[in-house]
Amino acid sequence: MPRTLTFRLTLWYGSIFAISTFSTFLLIYFVLSSGIKRRTDQSLINELKEFSSLMALKGMEATKTQMDLDAESEGVNKIFFRVLSSEGSEIASSNLSSWPPVRVGKAVIKGLKRGSSHVFETLSLPGYSYKVRIIYGHIGPGKIVQIGRSLEDDERFIKMVRQLFGLTMSVMLLLGVLIGWFMGKRAMQGVENVTNTALKISEGALDQRAYVRARGDEVERLATAFNKMLDRIHVLIIEMREITDNIAHDLKTPLTRIRGLVEMGLKRSRCFEEYEGIANQTMEECDRLMRIINTMLDISEADAGAAKLDREEVDMAEIVRDACDLILPIAEAKGLRVTTDLPDHAFLRGDLKKLQRMVINLLDNALKYTPPEGTIRLSIERNQEKVVITISDSGIGISPNDLPRIFDRFYQCDQSRSKGGAGLGLSLARAIARAHGGDITVMSAPDEGSQFTVTLP
Numbered sequence: 248m249p250r251t252l253t254f255r256l257t258l259w260y261g262s263i264f265a266i267s268t269f270s271t272f273l274l275i276y277f278v279l280s281s282g283i284k285r286r287t288d289q290s291l292i293n294e295l296k297e298f299s300s301l302m303a304l305k306g307m308e309a310t311k312t313q314m315d316l317d318a319e320s321e322g323v324n325k326i327f328f329r330v331l332s333s334e335g336s337e338i339a340s341s342n343l344s345s346w347p348p349v350r351v352g353k354a355v356i357k358g359l360k361r362g363s364s365h366v367f368e369t370l371s372l373p374g375y376s377y378k379v380r381i382i383y384g385h386i387g388p389g390k391i392v393q394i395g396r397s398l399e400d401d402e403r404f405i406k407m408v409r410q411l412f413g414l415t416m417s418v419m420l421l422l423g424v425l426i427g428w429f430m431g432k433r434a435m436q437g438v439e440n441v442t443n444t445a446l447k448i449s450e451g452a453l454d455q456r457a458y459v460r461a462r463g464d465e466v467e468r469l470a471t472a473f474n475k476m477l478d479r480i481h482v483l484i485i486e487m488r489e490i491t492d493n494i495a496h497d498l499k500t501p502l503t504r505i506r507g508l509v510e511m512g513l514k515r516s517r518c519f520e521e522y523e524g525i526a527n528q529t530m531e532e533c534d535r536l537m538r539i540i541n542t543m544l545d546i547s548e549a550d551a552g553a554a555k556l557d558r559e560e561v562d563m564a565e566i567v568r569d570a571c572d573l574i575l576p577i578a579e580a581k582g583l584r585v586t587t588d589l590p591d592h593a594f595l596r597g598d599l600k601k602l603q604r605m606v607i608n609l610l611d612n613a614l615k616y617t618p619p620e621g622t623i624r625l626s627i628e629r630n631q632e633k634v635v636i637t638i639s640d641s642g643i644g645i646s647p648n649d650l651p652r653i654f655d656r657f658y659q660c661d662q663s664r665s666k667g668g669a670g671l672g673l674s675l676a677r678a679i680a681r682a683h684g685g686d687i688t689v690m691s692a693p694d695e696g697s698q699f700t701v702t703l704p
């Protein structure tokens with residue numbers, strides 16, 4: 248739990264809420280308490296001024312009466328007044344019977360003697376729950392007044408503020424944590440959805456997909472990308488499975504034949520010629536096996552891309568002409584017409600051997616899949632950017648179902664299985680074209696012939 252993102256988000260939200268509320272309240276608290284203090288001090292200064300002028304105008308008796316009246320009107324233990332001599336001994340005071348004894352601050356009196364108009368002091372009186380703010384000031388020649396105001400109301404108010412602060416802080420903290428948890432849960436829901444799907448897939452449910460709600464947020468884009476990746480992997484797995492099935496099948500056939508041949512040889516003793524025949528057939532089957540394996544290796548190499556190419560300046564027109572010369576006797580023997588429309592040269596940088604192999608593979612197919620009396624056409628078009636080689640035939644064509652798959656490894660259309668190929672020729676041709684930065688496309692319809700177009704940069 249402490250490692251989860253939801254938990255950490257909750258913690259962040261809680262902390263941010265707590266810190267911001269705490270600092271706001273701290274600020275309010277200080278502004279408030281210093282304001283209250285200033286107000287109390289000001290009221291004490293006012294009292295001091297009032298009594299100084301009263302003393303000057305009406306004398307000691309009137310001042311004492313006014314002091315009693317003021318102390319009484321404020322309420323019990325709210326304010327007291329004392330007139331002191333310049334040495335600090337009491338001359339007169341309001342009723343102090345309900346107050347604990349209040350000492351006279353000698354240091355304060357010294358301060359007054361040094362010329363200050365008034366001096367403040369805050370005292371904790373024994374047996375009295377609240378602090379008392381005291382002002383000392385001159386009230387007449389050789390006379391000092393001491394006015395003490397209980398801070399009861401102020402302290403009560405500040406305490407209330409503190410309690411309110413504590414309460415609000417707890418509520419805010421709880422709210423912060425709840426909101427954080429809710430937001431975290433909501434944000435992580437999508438991720439959890441993807442995680443759960445991934446877990447189910449790892450347990451074997453390959454068809455599982457992450458639920459997408461079409462809200463279009465980042466997590467959902469992750470889920471969509473994840474699903475797309477799964478679809479692609481699914482297709483790849485199916486293809487891989489088919490390829491392995493095909494490999495197994497294609498390797499099994501020659502091996503079965505080899506085994507049959509060996510078994511035949513072992514069954515009874517034979518003459519030399521018979522053994523020679525068996526050995527020759529065995530060798531042919533072995534060669535077939537080797538060819539399949541080598542072609543697979545060639546495809547892998549071509550798939551590795553341009554890095555494996557042995558590039559040089561090659562003339563595509565010459566490659567196609569040579570290939571044409573090579574197949575011409577077979578074509579003629581089969582009664583096929585071969586026509587060409589080739590420029591003198593079509594230079595490009597490429598791997599001569601691989602390009603020859605690509606053209607031969609395409610021509611070989613045209614030969615194989617075109618019945619007698621058919622036509623094979625070869626042409627090259629070129630411009631500054633590319634060389635386009637077209638090999639078309641009037642052969643059996645390819646059905647729309649097979650068309651998208653003929654470039655897959657080991658893929659053979661049903662009617663071609665008997666023709667002796669292994670379904671690797673087109674895969675290799677396309678891998679070679681792509682390694683050169685080009686591609687091969689096909690257009691075909693059953694019984695109408697096929698047209699393979701190689702584009703090379």
Ligand code: ADP
Nearest residue numbers: 612616644653659660663668669670671672673
């Ligand atoms: P194969 O060894 O079977 O020829 P390829 O990879 O060369 O393997 O071709 C794959 C399949 O594509 C072939 O089995 C065949 O059915 C089809 N095909 C390829 N070229 C042609 C063509 N020119 N005409 C008709 N079908 C073709």
